[in-house]
Amino acid sequence: MNDPVVTPPPAAAPSTVSAPAAKPALGYQPLYRQVKDELIRRIAEGVWGPGAALPSEPQLAQELGVSAGTVRKALDEMAVEHLVVRRQGKGTYVGRHDEARILFQYFRLIPDQGERQFPDSLMLEQSAARATPEEAAVLGVPVGAAILRMRRKRSLGGEPVIVEDITVPLDLFPGLDTMEIPNNLYGLYADGFGVTIGQAVERLKATAADAEVAAVLGVSPGTPLLGIDRLAKSLDGRVAEWRVSLCLTLRHHYLSEMR
């Protein structure tokens, strides 16, 4: 009946044993981490889709053959990483890439005065192509692999503030090049293709606007812009998107909190 999906407790009776494994060998991982990896694997595989409710903690514990406390510790870590959302009295849910979450997790450009808000998008260019050596290196695909390039203008409160170039590997998103592209891309990645963005790294530089970007943003060439080079990875660690944003920071700023 009991079917430990993770590394089964050492031997015989799974009910009374407590040790995680006989050997504290090199690749040793605590039980709760094995549970966490297993749960992440299931989410990445789509066993539970975005927004779906996970089984209750006692259910998961029994199914995985571990104690409730161990499941709890795994879920706690996942909640910190926004992979799941827990609501007391209701249940634990797979995290969704809705606008609210994007806004507070991935979008850091805030008006100097006023509320932070989700930006509008206007597609400027869009073309399926073959990966250049640079694109291939960044995305982790072979040179010549099918990719999609997009350029969007994004506005906050009606004011254009960002020009962003997005490059994605098409093998992760088959058919994306023939689809209507929504404002919230990460939501589409997750709901439409089962690719959940789990981590992103941004590198920021100050640059000067070239003629083309300046025209789009309605400023003069040479205006200082905040350049953001973002690499977004999916839950299984693949690079899912390369995004270069040029931001006008006259009346907005990039927020970075450190505790």
Added chain:
Amino acid sequence: MNDPVVTPPPAAAPSTVSAPAAKPALGYQPLYRQVKDELIRRIAEGVWGPGAALPSEPQLAQELGVSAGTVRKALDEMAVEHLVVRRQGKGTYVGRHDEARILFQYFRLIPDQGERQFPDSLMLEQSAARATPEEAAVLGVPVGAAILRMRRKRSLGGEPVIVEDITVPLDLFPGLDTMEIPNNLYGLYADGFGVTIGQAVERLKATAADAEVAAVLGVSPGTPLLGIDRLAKSLDGRVAEWRVSLCLTLRHHYLSEMR
């Protein structure tokens, strides 16, 4: 003997009771959070100085009149916030603002190629003064309060990359204006004045170098610079420092990770 420092368990025997408090009132805080606050308070007050070893978990538990698991949960959160450092087999220590910690926690300007490193500093100007209305508003002190202004040039690998203006309220750091200022300011705040920086917020903008800054950095005026406006707060919530940095991002970038 037993002396619950936090909200004591409801009544009589602290050994068998389990409930945190009779009322789930409005200002209800879980026990482990009360424990955490108490521990932070002690650190902020200097009961345990920077780098000092805290009592062991069982000792703290007994002293505070709670279970070891509750102390553990409080310390876990504090470890995440870098307030304490835990070492298995050794003990739990108050976090120190040494260069290694600053480097990975507060200093995000990284060379495009090569290792991240701690910057050198050269003091350009330094003057005790009275707070202007703007400074007073930012620092949360009365207009005219004693402050110290500093301007430093900072270099990475011998290359000047940052000009930073630092403003601090002198009531928090009495005598700082007559001291030798070290490279690592946060270490001095903590070790010399018992003021631990616990949180910082940065607002980033792209700007153009003015003549003076350009001269210091060895670039031409108008060169795009990354402007960082940082407010650093001490453990008790006071604004302890206002720092405006102008960074040359030709061969460096600001790193921002989001998980």
Added chain:
DNA sequence: GGGATCAAGTCTTGTATAGGATATAAGATA
């Protein structure tokens, strides 16, 4: 119908206990 009350299900918090893992120092042995 509308509102209050209750019960069930779930996450959340707190306690207790046991053993594993790690670091250090003292002692035993070759």
Added chain:
DNA sequence: TATCTTATATCCTATACAAGACTTGATCCC
């Protein structure tokens, strides 16, 4: 002396149990 073993102190992992807090839905009463 040098090395190994043991003991001790500490944090780390895992389990079990109990009760609080929140949400939801059903029931009851007016």
